Amino acid sequence: MKTHIRAGWDWVKEHLYIWIILFMYQLLWGFFLYRFIDHIVVPLLQRYPEPAPTELSRSLFHIEAHFQLTKTTEYAPYLWTLVGFVALRMLFTPLIHAGLLYSMSYSQRNSKGLAFFRGMKALWKSMSLLYIFEMIIVLLPAYWIVPKLTALLESTMGATELLQNAAPLLVLWLAGGWIVHHLFLFMQFGKASEQSIGPALVTGVRGLLPILGISLLFLAIGFLGSALVTAAAMFWTGMTALLLQQAYPAIRTLLQIWSLSSRFDVWQKIDNRPF
DSSP: OHHHHHHHHHHHHHTHHHHHHHHHHHHHHHHHHHHHHHHHHHHHHHTSOSSSOOHHHHHHHHHHHHHHHHHOOTTHHHHHHHHHHHHHHHHHHHHHHHHHHHHHHHGGGTOOSSHHHHHHHHHHHHHHHHHHHHHHHHHTTHHHHHHHHHHHHHHOOOHHHHHHHHHHHHHHHHHHHHHHHHHHHHHHHHHHTTOOHHHHHHHHHHTHHHHHHHHHHHHHHHHHHHHHHHHHHHHSOTHHHHHHHHHHHHHHHHHHHHHHHHHHHHHHHHHTSOO
């Protein structure tokens, strides 16, 4: 695994311009998402009981919030705006994957320069199609899970009880989606390498364990880094906290690219290995 991680890092160092592009993309996306959430959260906080709430005032606040969510449609504009954000994100995601995987596939052939943008032009159709199928399969369980979660929301008053009842469903859904994502990722590797989907998928399944291991490793590093940045921002307020919060998206983007290039290296080495 160490060999593949090192190979992934070597690729990242040779394609730093992609990291800069994706960092700017993540920064702009985070800014607009932050402004949207801030527009929703601040008015809610202004309705929180003040001075320090009693048990009765806190319960009344929760009852009002529960009523607004389940008995009115005031949340509809915010919901549709969030749907628009998600749709825009889903539009750009396969384009970014096309550019990244094209660059990784052709890096062995000394295809540098603007390979990222050439990949977007060459692979956007196939990557978009695979991404659509992936989203359909991942979201299909929502047909059964969302009604169950809605019923829990309507019948449960406490956040702790709601979390306890909903957590098993959500964890199972997330784990299944994570596996499906990797299976489609193998197909994308094949498309970027000018292979058929079937053999590319078989190659990925042969290297499933090390690929999932690398993915888990980088997920753990990302989670730990996020926790450390959040904790540091709580202790070092002011300009230091602001710099930490602005710098972390660059680190997160670097980890994401590094993880993807390491997994691609595993897939590529197994593809060149006989059965």
